[in-house]
Amino acid sequence: MNEEFVLELQHITKVYPGVVALKDVSLEVKKGEILALIGENGAGKSTLIKTCSGAVIPTSGKIVVNGKEFDSMTPQLAAENGIAIIYQEFNNVKGLSAAENLFLGNPIKKGIVIDKKAMEREAEKAFAQLNIKINPKTLVGDLTVGYQQMVEIAKAIKQNAKVLIMDEPSAPLTSAEVESLFKICELLKSQGVSIVYISHRLEEIFRLSDRIVVLRDGEYIKTLQTKESHVEELIHLMVGRDLTETYPDRKNTINEDEVVLELDNVSGNGNHDISFKLRKGEVLGLGGLVGAGRTELAQVIFGAAEKTSGRIVFNGKEINPKSPREAIDLGIALVPEDRKRHGALLDVSVKNNISMPIYKRISTASVINSKIEIETANKYKTELLIKTPSINQQVKNLSGGNQQKVILGKWLAANSELIIFDEPTRGIDVGAKFEIYKLINKMVELGKTVLLISSEMEELMGMSDRIIVLAEGHMIGELDKNSFDQKAIMRLASAVVGG
Ligand SMILES: Nc1ncnc2c1ncn2[C@@H]1O[C@H](COP(=O)(O)OP(=O)(O)OP(=O)(O)O)[C@@H](O)[C@H]1O
Ligand SMILES: [Mg+2]
Structure with a gap:
């Protein structure tokens, strides 16, 4: 000894x-x-x-x-x-x-x-x-x-x-x-x-x-x-190899006139009078401290929590999703932060988790097209470097980071128009982070729109086109890409709202 x-x-x-x-x-x-x-x-x-x-x-x-x-x-x-x-x-x-x-x-x-x-x-x-x-x-x-x-x-x-x-x-x-x-x-x-x-x-x-x-x-x-x-x-x-870049380049074009999501004085789930516009092809970052209301706001947009007042306009039409199912059908996805509570079905295979939101699309008369299911699961296993002996493995047997990747795969497969990412790289290793950033880039390059919640300041600044900061359920400020500044964001995030 x-x-x-x-x-x-x-x-x-x-x-x-x-x-x-x-x-x-x-x-x-x-x-x-x-x-x-x-x-x-x-x-x-x-x-x-x-x-x-x-x-x-x-x-x-x-x-x-x-x-x-x-x-x-x-x-x-x-x-x-x-x-x-x-x-x-x-x-x-x-x-x-x-x-x-x-x-x-x-x-x-x-x-x-x-x-x-x-x-x-x-x-x-x-x-x-x-x-x-x-x-x-x-x-x-x-x-x-x-x-x-x-x-x-x-x-x-x-x-x-x-x-x-x-x-x-x-x-x-x-x-x-x-x-x-x-x-x-x-x-x-x-x-x-x-x-x-x-x-x-x-x-x-x-x-x-x-x-x-x-x-x-x-x-x-x-x-x-x-x-x-x-x-x-x-x-x-x-x-086992060198990685040089942290944030991959992206070539998204943001169309100023094409507003995909608009929140007009939205209140509910602890948030008050939140207004912003999210344009097609844009990554909008949501910054703030734990408890600022970012996840709560995402839940309102996703139909998982109640809106008490204000309007949500999606592609020019006012929407009031009463459940995540309704939001998904409208073309909105939420990749949640807490993988154990909302994310993956742990007793279910990697394959079935990934194809969950697309069952409706790939099933005819409730028969699931297993060929498409397998192809889809394999595609995201490869793209996201999901480490599993097989797509038939139960998700609970995967490492934490790999569970997170399965959830990501599931929402990517859903092919939604607006994707809300809540702490997408929490617990994800450096190599796979880069892959996820590339996927986010690819999505906006293809004309999809992203709302990104991240507590990692570097990531928020590295990945967003614009950042909105929330504090205590209020919108405190907005920053353009050329005015991103860690200290400024921290100052806004720590604002005492009061009243
Ligand atoms: N109960 C289990 N049955 C089968 N395989 C398992 C089980 N638990 C872990 N594994 C496998 O063992 C390997 C190591 O997993 P582990 O959770 O220790 O990784 P980790 O280093 O903590 O990763 P992470 O950074 O993602 O948390 C993984 O390939 C995982 O799939
Ligand atoms: Mg682990």
Whole structure:
């Protein structure tokens, strides 16, 4: 045993039917270090860390915690040995309050009765310690994805973990929230807690980590000292080749007179008097902080939430979609942000997920044309580089990023005229991001229209023709491509609306 290591993974192999997810992977975590774990979608990052909690039982290999050897873990063993994991797909209970989630499985009791008040008080303290503003009484299901993730982080920290493993914790957070997350990480590190940090955002890796472990195709590639490495090297190690551009060129022509979507003083679902025009062939970016109302606005346009006043005009006609089905039939698609809640049917195959919105079109007298179905699924598997042994694989068996690609494929196959993308590249690796940007470009070049919601400022500026900023459900400002400026957008996004 090496005294220095709090956690060692030794020769871990994990085989699934048709997939070798991990091949003889070893790594060590030192006390009080921040170790980054990086690799493309499907590289095996989540599978590897899940062996530390027993969520995945290795086919072979050992897990060594403070010198104690285990062939496999259980959630209880992990907790007893000071290992906490924040998963990529949240494990919270939507019907319980933030406080109840924090004390899940371990409630504060007064005698035999659960002491709600005490839990709420403690939760308030735990949140305050992390600088997050959540009312402990709020149902987790009513919180945005960003806040749900924060509850998870608070819960793990409350468990007094010695090793905190985080699978893409920053993905749903905005820049300001990522800053608080970093502060928390550094605070924990100074207290001797070790952190394993998975992220696709390399700038975060450079700011935060001490060492970096790279995985590719289920294999261990290399461990680097963060200070001695650079972006190009990491990308090369992850992808196995060099990538030069970040945002591909596009040749879309925006027709000023051809308005595809017009919102005229639209209110509802937490938004107030939103007005804008979206022109054919345009990518309109929607900026703002988590909770600004961007997803909520998208839901109104998509018929998933109620509009209380104002008009939505689509291709010159006023529309009032009462359900997503109606919106889809009108030619509107929404690629949602939270893949577990709205995106993919996890128990269904890649193929059936992709062809879902087109069933109506490819079926005659309710017989599905399976040839078209297979062709369509294969087309998007190839175009989006979906890593799966077959299009018949159930989506739940794909890596997080690859699930996201299936959802994208599904909406691309629907061939809609207006596509609303809500955080389309969240959790997607660098190589595949580029492919998604190319697809968005191709869509607008073909005369389709895109509304893009993104919390990644670089992406918003790199991909939009125009940006509208929302804050607290109000439209705060609009910027043209030539006046894009990160600071200006941040200022608008943080505007206090009041009144
Ligand atoms: N239960 C399962 N059954 C079959 N294959 C699986 C299962 N779980 C994971 N896999 C496969 O194992 C591989 C590694 O997946 P994993 O989720 O660990 O990737 P990842 O590096 O976390 O990717 P991402 O960045 O997309 O989250 C993938 O090819 C995935 O499809
Ligand atoms: Mg993963």
